[in-house]
Amino acid sequence: MKARFIVLLSAVMLGSGAFAQDCTTTAALAYDDAKAKNYDAAYAPLMKVKEECPDYSLATFQYLERVLKHKIDGASGEEKTKYINELIDVYLGRLEHYPDKTKKGDVYSDIALLKFDNKVGTTEDRFNAFDKAYTEDKENFTSPKGLYAYFDLMVNMQDAGDRELQDVFDIYDRVMAKIEEEEIYEADRLQPLIEKQDSGEDLTSKEAKTAKIAEQKLNNFNAVKDALNAKLGARADCDNLVPLYEKDFEAKKGDVAWLRNANARLSAKDCEDPLFFKISEALHQLEPSAASAYSLGQLAEADGDRGKALEYYNEAAELEKDPADKAKIYYRIAQNYKSSGSFSQARNFYRKAIQAKPSYGRAYLNIADMYADSANNCGQTAFEKRAVYWLAAEYVAKAGRVDPSLSKHANATVAAYNGRAPQKADVFQEGKKAGDAIQIGCWIGETVRIPNL
Template identity: 90%
Template sequence: MKARFIVLLSAVMLGSGAFAQDCQTTAALAYDDAKAKNYDAAYEPLMKVKDECPDYSLATFQYLAMALNYKIGKATGDEKTKYINELIDVYKGRLEHYPEKTKKGDIYGDIALLKFTHKIGSTEDRFNAFDKAYTEDKENFTSPKGLYAYFDLMVNMQDAGERELQDVFDIYDRVMAKIEEEEINEADRLQPLIEKQDAGEDLTSKEQRAAQIAEQRLTNFNAVKNALNAKLGARADCDNLVPLYEKDFEAKKEDVSWLRNANARLSAKDCEDPLFFKISEALHQLEPSAASAYSLGQLAEADGDRAKALEYYNEAADLEDDAANKAKIYYRIAQNYKSSGSFSQARNFYKKAIQAKPSYGRAYLNIADMYADSANNCGETSFEKRAVYWLAAEYVAKAGRVDPSLSNHANATVAAYNGRAPQKADVFQEGKKSGDAIQIGCWIGETVRIP
């Protein structure tokens, strides 16, 4: 009996070894084909390894996803549908067998994009696929295209009468908040690299690549924001919003959640309507918050009471926890100070806006604009006064890098400012050279180096 058990155990072990050896050989050949982008040859062996030994290596799922994407691109009709379903199965299999090396948000987002791109299932099915990516792993649902599709599908459902306008606003707010969060993350990665370059240091090849990726991601997110706003279009105009909220105000005037949503939408569009004041005041009484204080500041500003507006805006900034929203409040305060000629105060709040949201390019532009306006007042000599334009050009250049939507304007403005700054002959006559520091006086109080 004992001898028989040993024979059976040996047979099992030999079989297991042969099975593992077969997987190893098949996988190695398939991986070589996939690396060479010979996906037609790699496809069937990779499917075999996935089905028979899915725990062999994560590479099986990675290469198989590449192979299937290739085959989907070439196929049509039922064959394409087959490959799409297989790719969805591969994504799910990766998550099942390698959860520690797989981000749910990435996987669910990829599945949703696959369904969206190839129009698989109903509009609601596709929307729910993106909603799953967002709700189950918001942190890693970062695809610009996926975020746009998430909103686009909701708009389509609302157009078809399957959703309410408020549902569209809710998803818009959700997606825009996520995009702003990602913009802050990318700008945070880019900022130290810009500062290193500003200090005259060269970036390593790795740092250059990191800067390129961050700038491209910022460009992509900016494009999505523009597309979202175009898609939202007239739906969010005051002419539509006011009647929408007015009909429910009396019934909802003590509903904090309803007031908060209505206030946010009316505030975003600067709807100077009596309803906006009633909603903002009701919300501030029930639940004083950054949003309600900001809205009351907008109304005070519209009435011409700048002092009261600034009081409310500062209250809003103190109450606000979200970095992007806090930046918006600081920017509004800065704009008020700038328009009244209080440039130093304005700069303080523009810099607070940048600190809260490093991708706030318009804050850099406004600082540059104030510097340029002050050039004739900041310096003892013509050379010193014109040197202010170098400093203004630096701020404009930063604006274009952190916010790609401003890049064309920034490039033109940098050229204009540099044209007003001292030229090579002026630098030579002044007895100075490239890299020398010039101290800018008056309220600016900064140093600029000769380019």
């Protein structure tokens, strides 16, 4: 009996070894073909390895993704559908067998994009695929194209009469919040690298690559925001919003969630309608919040009561937890101080906005604008006064880097400010050289270094 057990065990072990050897050989040949982009030759053996020994290597799934994308591009009809389904299976197989090396958000987003690009299933099916990516792993659902498609499909369903306008707003808010979250992350990565360059230090090759990637991602997210707003279009105009919320106000004025939603939408569009005041007041009484305080600030500002407006805005900033929304409140406060000529106070709040949201390029632009306006008052000599424009140009350049939507304007403004700053001959006559520090006085109180001219 013991001898028989040993024989059986040996047979199993031999079989297992043969199976492993077969996988190793088949995989090695298939991987070589895939590396050489001989995708048609790699297809069958890779599928065999996936089916018979999926735990052999993550590379099986990585190469199969490339192979099947190639197959999909060259196929049509039922054959194309077959390859699409196989690629979906590959994505899910990778998640199943290599969960520690695979992000659910990436997988579900890739599947959703595959269905979106190839019009697989109904509009609702495709929307649900993106919704799964968002709800299952929001943190890793970061594809700019995927985020746009998520919203685009909802708009299409609303256009077809299958969804309400409020559903469109809900997904818009969800997607925009996610984009702003990603922008803050990328700007946080970029900010210290910009500061390092501004101080005259060179970036390492790794840092330069990080900066390039961050700037590209900021560009991509900015493009998506533009596309989202274009897609939303007139749906979010006050002419549509006011009737939408007015018809339900009496029935919903005790519903905090409804009031919060309506308040946010009307506030975003600055809808100065009596309904906005009623909603804001009702919300602030039921649940004092950053949103309701901000709305009341808008209303006070519209009435010309700047002091009351600033009181509400500061209350809103203290209550707000979301960094992007907090930045918007600080920016609004700064704008009020700037318009009244309180530049130092304005800069304080612009900086708070940047601290909350490092990609807030418009805050940098406004600081630069105030510096330029103060140039004649912030220097003992004509050279020192003109040197203020170098500092203004630095702030504008930062604005263009952290917010790509401002880059064209920033480039033109930097050139204009540098044109007003001292030129090479002026620096020479002053007995100075590139890199020398110039202390800017008055309320500015900063140091600027003479650039290479």
